[in-house]
Amino acid sequence: MTSTAISSQGSSFSVNTAASGAAQPTWTKVANVKSYSGFDGTATEIDVTDLDSTAKEKRLGLQDNGSFSLDLNVNYSDPGQSAMLAARAAGTSKQFKLGLPDGSAKTFFAFVKSFPIAGGTDTVLTSTVALTITGDVTDVPAGS
Structure with a gap:
């Protein structure tokens, strides 16, 4: 096999539940995460064209x-899901960590924009939780 792709199986998602201003984060795993996607933003384009330009000029x-976003099976007694629901209700940002199976991680601050539920016959309660990232996403190398 020649692929160097990283399997997503074994990823983890956590929320920092330490008291505000604490020196070290307390990472609380969010249970029942089925899939995730994100970091989908873009930089704005600034038009810097002037009368001497021969074509549109731009800067980022x-x-x-x-x-x-996280797709998960809902468990209201899970401390990680409860922390996200509390952050949504309070309108406060929280620090999150996406742990990848190769040992690296990405940390970021975000607001919990929505935490809807869906259900039906012969199913469990599910949710697609929407987070809005504020600030930088920090890459944490494996072993850090």
Whole structure:
């Protein structure tokens, strides 16, 4: 096999539940995550064209890291899901960590924009939680 692709199986998603201003994060795993996607933002384009330009000229503005979403099976007694619901209700940002199977991670701050539920006959309660990222996404190398 020649592929160097990283399997997503074994990824983990956690929320920092330490008290505000704590020196070290307390990572609380969010249970029942089935899939995730995100970091889909883009930088704005700034038009810097002037009368001497021979074509449109542009520069990139600040990077917008966009959003992040989680598909999960709902468990209201899970501490990680409860922390996200509390953050949504309070309108406060929380620090999150996406742990990847190769040992690296990505950390970021985000607001919990929505935490809807869906259900039906012969199913469990599910949700697609929407997070809005604020600030940078930090890459954490494996072993850090």
